[in-house]
Amino acid sequence: MTHHSAMYSPSIYHLIDKLCVVIPMKSPKRSKQRLVGSLSDSAREKLSLTLFENTLAFFQRHFPMLDVLVVSESLEVLSLAQSYEANTLFDDGEKGLNSALDFACDWVKQSGYDSQLIVPSDIAALDPEEILTLMKAAHDASVVIAVAKDGGTNALLTSPPDAIQFEYGCDSASAHKANATNNRLACRSLHLANLALDIDHSEDLQVAVIRQPERFKAWRDNSAALMKKTLIKERHYA
Ligand SMILES: Nc1nc2c(ncn2[C@@H]2O[C@H](COP(=O)(O)OP(=O)(O)OP(=O)(O)O)[C@@H](O)[C@H]2O)c(=O)[nH]1
Numbered sequence: 219m220t221h222h223s224a225m226y227s228p229s230i231y232h233l234i235d236k237l238c239v240v241i242p243m244k245s246p247k248r249s250k251q252r253l254v255g256s257l258s259d260s261a262r263e264k265l266s267l268t269l270f271e272n273t274l275a276f277f278q279r280h281f282p283m284l285d286v287l288v289v290s291e292s293l294e295v296l297s298l299a300q301s302y303e304a305n306t307l308f309d310d311g312e313k314g315l316n317s318a319l320d321f322a323c324d325w326v327k328q329s330g331y332d333s334q335l336i337v338p339s340d341i342a343a344l345d346p347e348e349i350l351t352l353m354k355a356a357h358d359a360s361v362v363i364a365v366a367k368d369g370g371t372n373a374l375l376t377s378p379p380d381a382i383q384f385e386y387g388c389d390s391a392s393a394h395k396a397n398a399t400n401n402r403l404a405c406r407s408l409h410l411a412n413l414a415l416d417i418d419h420s421e422d423l424q425v426a427v428i429r430q431p432e433r434f435k436a437w438r439d440n441s442a443a444l445m446k447k448t449l450i451k452e453r454h455y456a
């Protein structure tokens with residue numbers, strides 16, 4: 219047992235050995251298209267990599283006992299994942315997120331896990347307590363959804379991994395809940411303050427950088443000169 223185990227309540231022990239965390243990640247070049255007008259290509263790519271690396275570091279630090287799988291078409295992303303001891307899966311990305319997750323889910327099932335937690339790579343601030351809350355909710359719900367600020371799905375914990383069909387896209391939290399109901403599975407939709415906030419638009423980025431400058435420090439140091447100052451102004455980052 220690691221020193222971390224002291225913080226875990228018995229209600230999540232049922233999951234620890236049987237859960238795989240899945241992080242889908244596009245190639246940095248294709249990432250964060252909604253920020254194209256706000257950031258230069260280089261700053262946008264670096265931002266997506268910084269957020270992804272923050273996500274890997276978070277799970278390594280706070281949940282070292284959980285296995286992680288990264289699915290991506292980018293060799294750079296997969297190699298970064300390996301440096302954090304994550305498992306890696308190449309998917310060419312041509313059929314989009316749901317198809318990449320179907321492929322990842324097959325891997326997770328075949329590897330013998332009973333549960334899967336999908337977390338996107340662009341949550342502004344991951345909070346260990348919120349991950350524990352999801353895991354506790356999985357005690358009596360096959361499907362646990364952390365709803366995004368815009369009705370998307372920012373975390374999805376399913377037991378078994380393929381309990382429902384993935385329908386990421388517009389209003390995916392409702393779609394995932396409906397799929398659970400159709401499959402007669404218990405479902406909990408949770409509105410968690412930090413997990414609700416993925417970085418989609420430049421306003422989300424501004425708020426995140428102001429709230430947690432240390433988390434974005436490396437990206438800011440590298441990218442300040444690259445920003446398009448019409449939408450995101452230097453003073454927001456002071
Ligand atoms: N492997 C893989 N991951 C994907 C794919 N599409 C999206 N993702 C990942 O899924 C998560 C949510 O993605 P989105 O919000 O749709 O994409 P984004 O790059 O963050 O932002 P936009 O391009 O502005 O939509 C992020 O971690 C993405 O990197 C895909 O086709 N393949």
Ligand SMILES: O=C(O)[C@H](O)COP(=O)(O)O
Pocket residue numbers: 338366367368369370371372385386387388389390391416418
């Ligand atoms: O549910 C989805 O499709 C996204 O992963 C989360 O939605 P959002 O990026 O629109 O918040």
